[in-house]
Amino acid sequence: MSLFSTPSGMTRRHFMAHVAGASALALPAMQFTKALAANSQDLKKRHKSAIMLWMGGGPATIDIWDLKPGAPTGGPFQPIATSGNAQISEHMPMTARQMHNLAIIRSMSTREADHTRGRYYMHTGYVPNPNIEHPSYGSVVAHELDDQSKSLGLEIPPFVSVGGGSVGPGFLGMTFAPFVVGADGNVRNLQMGLDQERLMQRMNMLASLEKGFISQNRGDSAKDHAKILDKTLQLMTSKQMEAFKTSREPKEVQDRYGTTGFGRGCLMARRLVEQGVPFVEVDLGGWDTHNDNFRALETQKLPELDKAMSALVEDLEQRGLLPDTAIIWMGEFGRTPRINGNTGRDHWARSWSVVVGGAGMKGGIAVGETNADGTNVETEPYSSQDVMASVLKALGISLDTTFTSKNGRPMKIANSGKVIKELFA
Amino acid sequence: MSSLTGTSNRRLSHGGWACVAAIMMGHALLMLASRCSADERSLAKVDSPSKGRKHLAQDHNIPQVALINDQIRQGWAASGLTPSGPATDAEWCRRLFLDVLGRIPLVEEINKFEADRAPDKQLRLVNELLSEDGPYVEEYARNWTTLWTNVLIGRAGGSEEGSLINRSGLQQSLRRALQRNMPYDRMVYELVNANGSGRPGDENFNGFVNFLAGNLSENGIEATAKTAQIFLGVQVRCTQCHNHPFNEWKQNQFWEFNAFFRQTRALRRFEQGSNDVTFVELANEDFGGEDGNAEEAVLFYELRNGLTKAAYPVFFDGSELNKSGYLEDVNRREELAKWMVKSDDLGKMIVNRLWAHFLGYGFTKPIDDMGPHNAPTHPELLARLGKEIRGHSYDLKQLIRWIVLSEPYGLSSRMSAKNKKDDPSLGEKAMFSHFYLRQMRAEELYHSLLTATEAHKTLTGDQQEKQSREWLSQFVTAFGTDDNEETTTFNGTISQTLMMMNGELIKEATRTDKASFLARVAANEKLSGKAKIDYLYRAALGRSPSNTERSLTDQLAALRKGDAVAALQDAWWAVLNSNEFILNH
Structure with missing residues (x-):
């Protein structure tokens, strides 16, 4: 022939x-x-996914999730009550109404306060090593949920990065590399x-x-x-x-997420999860606030974040997707409690916050505590590995999984992180 | 490869080009003669090559090539590796053009090299590409301007709105320097000590200021980190806040190095009546010290435990500078530049950088993190090549010549059972027993496509640069963080493949209208149908098609029902999309 x-x-x-x-x-x-099995419609309803909201630059979590009003490090923002037990920043009013679905981990304590290293560490659970490239969150989840993707007949990449801030697939290979798209959802050269x-x-x-x-x-x-x-x-x-194509959504839905890049990215994440994509990462950059931290947060970053994040959580809950969709909000590190001479905050990894929720993780709580001025973690400290282990557990991925790196070295999934118990109590 | 064994199985070519070769050879020999005497003087102590190997690679009578060959062979012996055979002439030629000029060779260039039977043909080609008054001097300067620009300010540097960096200013100064092969130590001195306006056309224009211009906010923390990393291979960024946990660098060293930049100012110049920064002027000013005493201008930094310590300018080797912040007493940045160009680390770093450029991996991983904590794969070779390049006035073309004429650079990328384990992509130490596949850089792809379709003849250098920048931006994401971090999707992703299959650049390269490359090939009466396909394969891959490939194109031609251009278009598209095309092998 x-x-x-x-x-x-x-x-x-x-x-x-x-x-x-x-x-x-x-x-x-x-x-x-x-x-393409006959039961794929069933599966579609119950499939597991995760959405990471990546705050590139290192967000000042002390001004968002773990406020210190009155302390010399506290800054001008005031805390407000939420639909959960924890208080958050007054500039996150819409997200405050969704906090019953989310948990704040206030006792994050890491060591990487450099952007490149922090981004790598928070995405992989490993510190950079010149001889090995570790797979990022999205690659690990896409790899572990590959059977699910196959039974769903997924034809688009299993790991989508809106904005391109992610880390690569490492030894899992280019098949699990992030597929990078802009927030407009236009895939070039299709x-x-x-x-x-x-x-x-x-x-x-x-x-x-x-x-x-x-x-x-x-x-x-x-x-x-x-x-x-x-x-x-x-x-x-x-x-x-x-x-x-987020433009296919009704205008009022688009407006709820906000017509910002991050808003469209979050809406796209919901659509992709509905399609069966196991991991979507959405970037919101601009958190490297060495100068003029409070004005940047109050007038730009927090309104954009608040709108999109609250709409996403609300939508996932309303559509019944939240019990199977994990949400992870984090950046490479937090920022110094000390306010510098330029009314900014610098890089700080020792005590900061990450937010998770969905996929069965307990909402409405704050896990761990920092001291009065936010400079130290007072309770058991948690690491990137611990957050990753918890998210993987929520997605039903076995923590006994061991990868073999290209040079034959066994690599424990999530770098042997411990599950954060409070999230599953 | 014929030139390595001294024999050849290729037919002698006929035609006029042999005469040209003879003339060029004469020229090259003259150049070589003057060079060799200097080389031999400075390298009297090179060990004699290891004995026992039957087929010694040619060292072209260049002692530094012999040094590389010998040291690399010792590594093979110690690791029980047998090197792959030499690459074919066409493979080696393609590799050389890509790595030196940033594009693949033209069909004529490959044909000419293959037809050459003289044993010194590699040396002559290398000298031709590197010659300062030869036909390639502009292309060489263009390629290395791109490479250095990416090292110094990244691919995104200067593209952001309101950026303090003038990218084309930097490129202009680099290009001038590279055209006349400015010694590397001079180039580093100029970059570190630059003053003036970064905008071309200004009276005090100095494009080199654009390296530091974007890095001086926050007391020049990034200027400190980047200067140490790029030129000295020392990563100090983490030591800004604490002693390094894994290497020998201490926090005080970061701030002592930082102190050299405290007289430096990036002065923003505004357009009249507007708030838009139009250009930046780099200048030195007195540094009053953080406690107001310019006589002993101090800076303070904070230890992890909250204590504050003082720092003054001190070089990595411990030698101290006058503590005054007054320029009339001491120009700190100028002193730093003077000290840097004397440092051993400068030589080692440029050797490591260029070695990695040509061989795919450096002697350390990453290349710009050197020191006792990160042992190089070939410490003696690295140190001795570092000394050699210093002894040769930091002549970058000389260093390139040594590397590309060495045995490891000439090996095939085909692995054997006896060197398969030498695979640094698996985390193994790079022993260079075969050539490591690597993907073309985006810029290399761009210029290769221009060349392969002969479109480079219709565009000026500036037009090419502008178009390639526009095209490239689709692959580059800047994170907007203080260290100007960025990432690219031009690394084997689906996005890249979509561009190769359907993008504008490929559409342009596979055009079939009357003036197009394909139409011209199709209409070329000197080429038979078979020779046309041959030409396309040679243009993209540097080789002729196999029998299977030929028969597939025949089938394709039949399906296109005599539309010869359409059949060529399909074949050309497939060739350009292949792994063999995009991977430097």
Whole structure:
């Protein structure tokens, strides 16, 4: 049979399955097609997902989640009551009404107060090591929930990063790399502008080139390239790409999230989770407030955060998704309790807060405490690993999972973090 | 590779180019003669190469190449590795063009190199690419300007609104320096000690100020960290707040180094009647000290336990500077620049940086974190090459010549059972027993596509630079943090593949209208149908198609029903999208 003959009258999906027979490249696409089980609708309702809200730059958690009114370090913001037991900043009024769904971990104590290192550590549970690249949260979750993605017939990438602030897949490979999109949800270069038939003929030609080079024993990057080609092809022909389009939502919904980049990102996260994407990360940068911290928070950062975060939690709850969707709010570190000469706060990792919720984690509580001026953690300190272990447990991922890094070293999932008990009490 | 074994199985080419080669060879030999005498004087103590190996790689009579070959071989012997065979001529040539000029070679350039039978053809090609009055001097300067700009201010540097960095200003000064092969120590001195306006066209324009311009807020913490890291391979950022837990650096050293930048000011200059910063002027001013005593201008930093300590300028080697903050007594930054260019670390760092550029991995991981806590894979080679480059007036082209003519640079990327374990991507020590595959940089892809489609002839350098910047921005995310951190998705992601399959750049490269590259290939009467496909494969991959590949393109041609351009377009698209194209091998 010629590689380039195309029987007439075939649907797109049949056609793909057909050419798959002749092409090693298109094979996984065919497997996905076969895996579309009859019960996928059921699964869709109960699938596990996580949404990370990444606060790039290091947010001043002392001004958001763990206020110290009256202390010399406290700053001008006042705490307000919430729908849960914990108080939060007066500039987060809408989120305050959702706090029964969220838990504040106030006893975070980490050691990495440099952006690059902190971002890596909080995303992976490991400190940077030149000889090994650790997988980030999203890659770990996408990898562990791969069977779920397959049974859902997921055709779009299992780990989406809105804004691109995430960390890579490390030794789990490019298949679990973050798929980076802008907040507008426009995926660039999606259309080839050729008919399906000619695209497949080109792909077959390409498959032959790929195989030839791979067979020359030049290393893994040659193979990885072929795998990503495959994923890309799958995505180009998928109707699921609609999930990226927040403009399909009613205007009032868009307005509730806010017409900011972060607002659209959070709305996209909800749509992607509904589509079955196991991990979505949404970035909100601009927290590196060495100067003029309070004005930046009050006039820009907190209003944007408050609107989008509260709408997301509310929507997930209303749509019955919250019991299966974990939410993680964090940055690379907190900021100094001491207010510097520029009315700013500097990098601070010793005592700060992270917020989690959903997927069965207990809401409405504050876990742990800092001292009167916020400079020290008074209760058991928690780490990036501990937060990760707790989120993974909530997603039903076994903490006994051990990965093997590329050089054969066993790597415990979440770097052997301990589950934070209060979240599951 | 024929030139390594001294034999060749290639047919002798005919035609006029052999004469050209002979003339160039004469020129190259002259250059070599003058160079060799200097090299031999300075490198009298190179050990004789290890004995016992039957096929010694050519060292081109350059002692530093012999040094590299010998040291790298000792590493293979000690780790029980057998090196891969040499890369083919075409592979080596492609590699060299990509790494030196930032683009793949033209078909004519590969053909010419393959047809050359002389044993010194590698040396001659290297000298041609590096020659200061040869045809490649502009391309060399363009490529290394890009590379240095990315090192100094990142890919996003200067692109933000209101940025204090003038990217094209930096590029202009770098390009001028690289065109005339400014010694590296001079370049570092100029960057660290730069004063003036960063905006081209100003009377006191000095593009080099743009390295420090964006790093001087918050008392120059980033200027401190970046200067130490980029030029000396010393990572001090963490020691800003505490003694480093894993390396030998202490908190006081960070602030003592920082003290050198305290007379430096980035003065914002505004457009008349507006609040928009239009340019930045870097200048030195008296530093009054944080306690108001300029005679002994002190700065204070805080220990983790809350205690405050004082710091004055002290170099890493412990030598102290006059404590005065008055410029008429001492110009701290100038003294720093003078001290840096004398430091051993400067030589080692540039060797490590260029080695990593050409071989894919440096002697340390990461390359800019050196010191006793991070043992290099080849400590003696690193130290001796560092000394050599210092002894050769920090001539970067000389260092490039030594590296690209060495045996490890010339090895095939095909692994064997006897060196498969030498894989640094798995976390193993890099022993360089085969060439490590690596993806082209985004800029390299851009210029390679221009070259492969011969579009580079219709655009000026400035137009190319502008277009490539616009195109590149889709892959770059800046985090907006104080350390100017950024990330790229041009690293084998789906986004990159989508761009390669469907993006504007590829659409442009696979155009079929009358004036297009493909139309010209299709209309070329000198090329038979078979030769046309051959030409495309050679243009992108530097090799001819295999029989299978040929038969697939034949089938394709049949399907396109005689539309030759359309069939070429499909084949060209596939070739450009292949792993073999994007991976430097």
